[in-house]
Amino acid sequence: MENIALAEPGAQLSIWALFMQASWVVKLVMIGLLCASVWTWAIIVDKLVAYGRMRLALNRFEQVFWSGQSLEELYRTLADRKTTGMGAIFVAAMREWKKSFEKGAKSPLGLQTRIDKAMDLALTREMEKLEGRLGFLATTGSAAPFIGLFGTVIGIMTSFQAIAGSKNTSLAVVAPGIAEALLATAIGLLAAIPAVIAxxxxxxxxxxxxxRMEGFSDEFSAILSRQIDEKVAPKA
Structure with missing residues (x-):
């Protein structure tokens, strides 16, 4: 292991100098944590934008849906478009509705069950899109401090080896290694704190x-249930 050479305090204890004089293990730890931090912020920005768009899409759809427009007309408008949120749930339910009646649906209970399953599947797909990559934030938030601590341990070990090699216990010999170790910890926290909060x-x-989407799904299911009773249920 290389001894830590003495240098001017300002240069020796700068962040770049600490990184360059760190062992390859600590360098890998720092680079990995910095990459995790960058990817964390990319996910945060992407999700904030995506959630904002989703809320706007939900508001627009609710406004159109409850405006009194017929379900058939709304379905024709949305069927060939790329829909998200409530729109995707609505299209999935109406598609199953139309397929069932084209094939001559006779069982109200069976039709209602198929429609509910179609809406549940659409809701699940929408939630998978919303929650995608959030697991990375959770993993980073929980693991990054320990990865940084690993780098800290290696840095402190390097300091002790420098002391043993130089047979000098002065602060000038010990300080760079300790600072290197603390830098690894700091980078770990830099990656973990935003990840946990986000x-x-x-x-x-x-x-x-x-x-909101589950509430719409339940309301739309009730609306379709009443229409199924009128169209499919046997009349006395």
Whole structure:
């Protein structure tokens, strides 16, 4: 292991100098944590934009849906478009509705079950899109401090080896290695803290959006159930 050479304090304890004089293991730890931090922020920005768009799409769809427009007309408008959120749930339900009546649906219970399953599947797909990559934030938030701590341990070990090699216990010999170790810890926290905060916020936002879509799914299921009773149920 190389001894830590003495240098001017300002240069020796700069972040770049600490990185360059670190052992290859600590360098790998720092680079990995920095990459995780960059990817974390990319996910955060992407999700904030995606959730904002989703809320706008939900608001627009609710406004159109409850405006009194017929279900058939709304379905024709949305059927050939790329829909998200409530629109995707609505299209999935109406598609199953039309397929069933084209084939001569006779069982109200069977038709209602198929429609509910179609909406559940559409809701599941929408939630998978919303929650995608949130697991990375959770993993980074929980693992990054320990990865940084691993780099810290290696840095401290390097300092002790430098002391043993130089037989000098002065602060000038010990300080660079300790600073290198603390830098690894700092980078670990730099990656972990935003990841934890963002994961909690984004998970909460995703849950709120899910509640809105589930509420619409239940309301639309009730609407279709009444229409099924009128069209399929045997008349006395």
């Amino acid at each position: 994961y909690n916020k984004l998970s909460s936002d995703a849950s709120k959006i899910a509640v």
